[in-house]
Amino acid sequence: MDWGKRCMERESVATSLPDPERIGGFILQLKKLYRIDSFVLLSFSKFLIIQDLATMADEVILLDYWASPFGMRARIALREKGVKFECREENLRDKSPLLLQMNPVHKKIPVLIHNGKPVYEPADKIWSTTGEVQETAKKDFIEALKILEAELGDKPYFGGDNFGFVDIAMTGYYSWFEPFEKCANFSIESECPTLMASAKRCLQRESVVNSIPNPDELFALALKLRKEYGV
Numbered sequence: 001m002d003w004g005k006r007c008m009e010r011e012s013v014a015t016s017l018p019d020p021e022r023i024g025g026f027i028l029q030l031k032k033l034y035r036i037d038s039f040v041l042l043s044f045s046k047f048l049i050i051q052d053l054a055t056m057a058d059e060v061i062l063l064d065y066w067a068s069p070f071g072m073r074a075r076i077a078l079r080e081k082g083v084k085f086e087c088r089e090e091n092l093r094d095k096s097p098l099l100l101q102m103n104p105v106h107k108k109i110p111v112l113i114h115n116g117k118p119v120y121e122p123a124d125k126i127w128s129t130t131g132e133v134q135e136t137a138k139k140d141f142i143e144a145l146k147i148l149e150a151e152l153g154d155k156p157y158f159g160g161d162n163f164g165f166v167d168i169a170m171t172g173y174y175s176w177f178e179p180f181e182k183c184a185n186f187s188i189e190s191e192c193p194t195l196m197a198s199a200k201r202c203l204q205r206e207s208v209v210n211s212i213p214n215p216d217e218l219f220a221l222a223l224k225l226r227k228e229y230g231v
Helices: 002-009 020-034 069-080 097-102 131-152 165-184 193-203 215-229
Strands: 038-042 047-051 060-064 086-089 111-114 117-120
Touching: 060 069, 060 097, 069 165, 097 111, 131 165, 131 193, 165 193, 165 215
Parallel strands: 060 086
Antiparallel strands: 038 047, 060 111, 111 117
C-alpha cells in the first residue's frame, strides 16, 4: 500500500487520474451493468483484474491464447477465486466471430465474458528483438525488474505472505522469463535474485501450473515469431 501511495502522489499520476469519487461512481455503474460485486484496476502498464470473482455466477468464458501472459494471469485469478469457466483458445490469425463481437475495437485477447457480456480485454505484447536494440531492451527490462525487486523487498510475495493480485499480474511475465533469457542470452536471476525467488514460488502454485504453458513451448513460439517477423 505504501508503494501505491507513493505512486499516487507523483505529479504525473495526480494530474492524470480522475477524482476517486468519480471512479467510485463508474464502478457502481459497472456493478449494476454486469451484476458483479466489485472491480479492481491494477497495472504493470495498465490492465483490469476482477476482485470477488467467486461471486460471478452462471456462464463465464475466457477467450484466450495459450502463450499470452495476460491470459495466464486471467486464468490464475479465476482459479484462485474458484470460478468455474470455459477457456476458448483463439486463432490469432483467424479470430472467431465471438472475439470480434466481444472486442470489436481492439480485436485482442484475452476477453472475459460473463453471461454474454465482455468484462475486459487487455492488450498483449511480446518483447523480442536483436542487435543493439536488443541490448538496450535488455538493459531497460532489467532496470524495470530491479525497481520491482526493490518494492518486493524481503517478502515472499508482493502481497506479503499471501499470493495477491500483483503476483498474479506478474506471473504471466514470469512464465516468459526463461524464453527471454534463451533468446537474448542473459540471466534474470543473476541480476534480480530476490525477484526470481518470488517468481519461482509463484510458478509452483497449483493455480499457476494449471494455467501456464511449458517454457519449452513458449521458447519454440518465440523462435517462430523471431523467424517470421525477422526480429
